[in-house]
Amino acid sequence: MKNTRLILITLFVSLYCLPAExxxxxxxxxxxxxxxxxxxxxxxxxxxxxxxxxxxxxxxxxxxxxxxxxxxxxxxxxxxxxxxxxxxxxxxxxxxxxxxxxxxxxxxxxxxxxxxxxxxxxxxxxxxxxxxxxxxxxxxxxxxxxxxxxxxxxxxxxxxxxxxxxxxxxxxxxxxxxxxxxxxxxxxxxxxxxxxxxxxxxxxxxxxxxxxxxxxxxxxxxxxxxxxxxxxxxxxxxxxxxxxxxxxxxxxxxxxxxxxxxxKSEFLKPIFCASVAVEALSPLKDTKSIRIQMTNESDLDYELVNQEYPDGFSGPEIIKLPAHHSIIISFKNKEAVKSWAKIKILFAVSNLLLAPEESLIINLPGLNNY
Ligand SMILES: [Zn+2]
Ligand SMILES: [Zn+2]
Incomplete structure (x- = not known):
């Protein structure tokens, strides 16, 4: 009986205070x-x-x-x-x-x-x-x-x-x-x-x-x-x-x-950049394709929607980058590309909104050059 009372008192106290655990x-x-x-x-x-x-x-x-x-x-x-x-x-x-x-x-x-x-x-x-x-x-x-x-x-x-x-x-x-x-x-x-x-x-x-x-x-x-x-x-x-x-x-x-x-983009852009690490997994110069690893350390599930590929280029239309996950994506071109880091392929980040119908735009594969 004494023990039961003690447990009840402990329970009551822990409800009203920050419990140790x-x-x-x-x-x-x-x-x-x-x-x-x-x-x-x-x-x-x-x-x-x-x-x-x-x-x-x-x-x-x-x-x-x-x-x-x-x-x-x-x-x-x-x-x-x-x-x-x-x-x-x-x-x-x-x-x-x-x-x-x-x-x-x-x-x-x-x-x-x-x-x-x-x-x-x-x-x-x-x-x-x-x-x-x-x-x-x-x-x-x-x-x-x-x-x-x-x-x-x-x-x-x-x-x-x-x-x-x-x-x-x-x-x-x-x-x-x-x-x-x-x-x-x-x-x-x-x-x-x-x-x-x-x-x-x-x-x-x-x-x-x-x-x-x-x-x-x-x-x-x-x-x-x-x-x-x-x-x-x-x-x-x-x-x-x-x-x-x-x-x-x-x-x-x-x-x-x-x-x-x-x-505003002055805050949302740096949030995206600080959330997502981008790393090239294949050479950036003189190749017809590039593979990129994107690692999302934030709680946000990012969704990137391609705006338009330049002539000859192709790659994913939609990139889904779940919270606390990494993904690998690749881009291709008909010709070898001198420097992939300089190629502009624009994506709208559909869950980062600058206005009701306007999403933040970022550039891939221009690594870390959003
Ligand atoms: Zn009110
Ligand atoms: Zn109120």
């Missing part, structure tokens, strides 16, 4: 020259708004899944558990910050300003104090965030719209013209908004992908490789809160959702 899945998306590629989720909820978990669980999940930084963004205005949980708007951050520092997770104080359309929902990040955002007028609430030099994100712009297609109202024009939309979710949970991606490209608004998770994240998603929440990649000089902030205001973000990364 806990495992963290490392996400393999490489750093790029000059910047670390930080894996971040800036949108999630706890029991302090309409979520169903205690704040420290969000930290534990983030640690297990391999994230570097998170923000708990409980709704200011929508708190369905308030009968049972009465606290100010800083409380979820205060309850998670100790667990975050113990786990090495950067915790950014945030809140979600929550209005019906046309205003919509906005996350304010890097707050000092969430309480001043609790004010009836929408513009006053945003102003309270701006007064704290917050990074303001227009969340899920297609939310509650027909077919989830985003609508840009006058309100957004007013905010944008004031310089108060610093970022936009092009992915929220399982919804991707191509139109929002187009707007961000046109208006130079940094893009984000966020989980907006409300319930416990299934253990499978935390543990399995390739199975992950929507997240934002931040290209930061250092792994610090200040560095993340600097990178976000400078627009150095990308959206990671499913097997796709959405963003």
């Amino acid at each position: 806990a495992q963290r899945k490392e996400i393999s998306i490489p750093d790029i020259p000059s910047y670390l590629t930080l894996k971040c989720d800036f949108h999630m909820h706890t029991v302090f708004s309409d979520g169903t978990v205690w704040p420290n669980i969000r930290v534990l999940e983030a640690w297990q899944e391999g994230l570097d930084a998170i923000s708990i963004t409980d709704h200011i205005e929508y708190r369905p558990h308030k009968k049972d949980i009465q606290a100010d708007h800083n409380r979820s951050y205060d309850l998670a910050v100790g667990a975050a520092s113990a786990a090495g997770i950067i915790l950014i104080k945030g809140s979600e300003i929550t209005r019906s359309n046309p205003e919509g929902h906005y996350n304010a990040l890097f707050l000092e104090d969430s309480n001043p955002l609790d004010t009836p007028d929408f513009f006053d609430a945003i102003q309270a965030a701006i007064d704290q030099d917050a990074f303001v994100i227009w969340n899920h712009p297609g939310w509650s719209q027909p077919n989830k297609i985003p609508v840009w109202y006058d309100i957004q024009t007013q905010l944008y013209e004031k310089g108060w939309i610093h970022g936009m979710e092009i992915v929220n949970s399982s919804s991707y908004y191509p139109l929002a991606f187009t707007w961000c490209n046109e208006k130079e608004i940094p893009i984000l992908a966020c989980s907006d998770v409300h319930n416990l994240i299934p253990a499978k998603n935390l543990i399995e490789r390739g199975s992950h929440r929507a997240m934002t990649l931040v290209f930061a000089k250092e792994k610090t809160k200040e560095s993340i902030r600097e990178a976000m205001f400078a627009g150095r973000t990308a959206a990671y959702f499913g097997n796709n990364i959405y963003g």
Whole structure:
């Protein structure tokens, strides 16, 4: 009986603390020259708004899944558990910050300003104090965030719209013209908004992908490789809160959702180059064919689609390069080629997207010369 009680106590303790044998899945998306590629989720909820978990669980999940930084963004205005949980708007951050520092997770104080359309929902990040955002007028609430030099994100712009297609109202024009939309979710949970991606490209608004998770994240998603929440990649000089902030205001973000990364070629190209090692297996000079080994050390399954072969040349139309695998491909020409390294054969990387209908273009076999 005593033993059973001991086991039960141990089980109870291990549920709420980081167990000694806990495992963290490392996400393999490489750093790029000059910047670390930080894996971040800036949108999630706890029991302090309409979520169903205690704040420290969000930290534990983030640690297990391999994230570097998170923000708990409980709704200011929508708190369905308030009968049972009465606290100010800083409380979820205060309850998670100790667990975050113990786990090495950067915790950014945030809140979600929550209005019906046309205003919509906005996350304010890097707050000092969430309480001043609790004010009836929408513009006053945003102003309270701006007064704290917050990074303001227009969340899920297609939310509650027909077919989830985003609508840009006058309100957004007013905010944008004031310089108060610093970022936009092009992915929220399982919804991707191509139109929002187009707007961000046109208006130079940094893009984000966020989980907006409300319930416990299934253990499978935390543990399995390739199975992950929507997240934002931040290209930061250092792994610090200040560095993340600097990178976000400078627009150095990308959206990671499913097997796709959405963003600018200045970030996606180096990610591809750092993910994939290319090696020639046969002589590069004076041959009619060349064999190339490509090794993908990232978590992404790359798919390369040929754009057009120059006259006389042939090779694969589609190259599938699974995560953590190597493949061998070959190219041929009717004549011997003086230098294969100088031959341009262009491929679109279909899972690295610069715009809704535009993929990153790379050059093979111009080795490492993308
Ligand atoms: Zn929302
Ligand atoms: Zn939310």
